[in-house]
Amino acid sequence: MRASRVITVLVLLAAIVPVAWFTDYHLFQLTMVVVYAIAILGLSLLTGFNGQISLGHGAFYAIGAYTTAILMTTWEVPYWATLPVSAIVCALVGFLLGLPALRLGGLYLALTTFALAVAIPQILKYKLFEDWTGGVQGLVIDKPDAPFGLPLSPDQWLYLFTLAVAAVLYVIAWNIVRGRIGRAMMAIRDHAMAAEAMGINLAMVKTRAFALSAMYTGLAGSLGAIAVQFVAPDSFGVFVSIYLFVGLVVGGVSSIGGTLIGAAFIEFVPNIADKVSKAAPGAVYGVILIAVMFLIPGGVGGFLLGLWRKAAKAR
Amino acid sequence: MLQGVIHQIMSGIATGGIYASVALALVMIYQATHHVNFAQGEMATFSTYIALTCINLGFPYWVAFAIAVVISFFIGLAIERILMRPLANAPVLASVGVFVGLLLIINSLSGWFFDYTIKQFPSPFPDRPMLGGYLSGHELGSTAVTLIVLILVYLFFRHTRLGLAMRAAAFNPTSARLVGVRVGWMLALGWGLAAAIGAVAGCMVAPVVFLDPNMMSGILLYAFAGALLGGIDNPLGAVLGGFAVGVIENLGGAYLVGTELKLTLALVIIVAVLTVRPTGLMGRKVYSRV
Secondary structure, eight states: OOHHHHHHHHHHHHHHTHHHHOOHHHHHHHHHHHHHHHHHHHHIIIIIHHOOOOSOHHHHHHHHHHHHHHHHHHSOOOHHHHHHHHHHHHHHHHHHHHHHHTTOOHHHHHHHHHHHHHHHHHHHHOGGGHHHHOGGGOEEOOOOOOSTTOSOOHHHHHHHHHHHHHHHHHHHHHHHHHSHHHHHHHHHHHOHHHHHHTTOOHHHHHHHHHHHHHHHHHHHHHHHHHHHTEEOGGGGSHHHHHHHHHHHHHHOTTOTTHHHHHHHHHHHHHHHHTTTOTTHHHHHHHHHHHHHHHHOTTHHHHHHHHHHHHHHHHO | OHHHHHHHHHHHHHHHHHHHHHHHHHHHHHHHHSOOOTTHHHHHHHHHHHHHHHHHTTOOHHHHHHHHHHHHHHHHHHHIIIIIGGGTTSOHHHHHHHHHHHHHHHHHHHHHHHOSSOBOOOOSSOSSEETTTTEEHHHHHHHHHHHHHHHHHHHHHHHOHHHHHHHHHHHOHHHHHHTTOOHHHHHHHHHHHHHHHHHHHHHHHHHHHOBOTTTTHHHHHHHHHHHHHHOTTOHHHHHHHHHHHHHHHHHIIIIISOGGGHHHHHHHHHHHHHHHOTTOSSOOOOOOOO
16 A cells, blocks of 8 residues: 555544544544644645635635525524535635636735735625624524434534545545646646646636635635634634635645644644733744745645655665 | 715825825835735834834934834844845745735734734824815824825935935846946845835824724735735836825725725725736836746
């Protein structure tokens, strides 16, 4: 069996073990790690593999979260059934935003998506949508119980559920990146003109990458909303987008495994740094972000992969 | 009705002056290095805190103002020398990453040193209506200050040797270096000037919006919109764009979308300019050989 498969199986096993003896709070934290990992994976597909920089993925996260919350509160749709709807909604929004993004090169796209991230809480608060979004108050969701009378607490069940969804999404992402579409995405990232000359339809691949990426991050938003049981405009400020970006860079922009490292980073570092001072998490994020840019541009994931390859060569 | 419109336009020009200053700061850095400084707003907020600290220490307003501007200049200079220099030829993602990191660090430092509570910031101008009641004393005063700054910057670039050298360094670094311009220092100087202009904008806007570590995030958005509207490689265009965005924002907020969606208006301007006319109204079209 290939080494990468072995690692995947080991990671999955290691992920299931905590269910047995972790407290509910720690399981909740792990659930959020998985949620952020999916969100960062979405960002990675766009920024890492397709070279379109987004500083506004918090907006898709918010749209996914709100789609689920609205479906669950207004129409009493079961939580699992909101996921496909949320995926479709987010993919559609992503596709539509991908159209103007086609005309924007690297920096301008970063700027525009940054503007989207700053503006999104305001849009969510807007009074015309208040009947659905709950305005400034936000919406409260019930936590789902384990189905079929399984002897699991809601937190244990939700963690396993999130893990299962994540596993499916990771397999899909892995296959996309490894296949024809992934190679086309990376060719556009590395040299758009050469890619076009080889017959890749730039507009189609880029807009679809945008849609795919938005779908991933939106699904993460849905799962995150179910786990947190609450959505409100002010929890989707510009910092969500920035934290996702930080997680992406720390894990490694084009490293699928690195997204897990980045997600653990953005979930646990604030908890640790918060004990120092309220300002510490931001400062730590900033310093580490700059340090990664200067020292290991490939992120922790890229760095580990490099070590692995070196070791394999030496053998 | 007409009076209301005139009033909105006038105060739009007053806030537009702030956007114009920040837009000018953005353009100065963009022209020289082709980077968009996402941390420009946080830097300006930090400068405003420096001014407030000096005022609280007992300095007269304008002395505190001058101290803040000078310190900001050196902070800008230092950031360029230490952080930006090594990234001169790095990919866009690296520079965006460093700017975002800078944004996070400066934002936390503001909160750490100066506390997260919302603070009042004094205005040096009399608090009474002026120009027949269309503008407050502060609005008129801050517009005057921004105009003076813009004129000074213009004179500096047009009529001094240093200004000429800086323009040369931004326009064609290789040739500038060949005729003896120290290009690296010119870029650092540009950063310093941008930070100083940001400090002025921060001090002028703080009495209106109150001072907290996130004060400038919305303003930065309008400044982006202004810079893009005017043309991000054209200082004059960016300044006019900043004023235009101020007026559009005020009129739109009053008659079109309401105050709750003002930031979204900035987003719409940005997307519209970039898709319809990416060079902005006064920008230069850039051709590149393949």
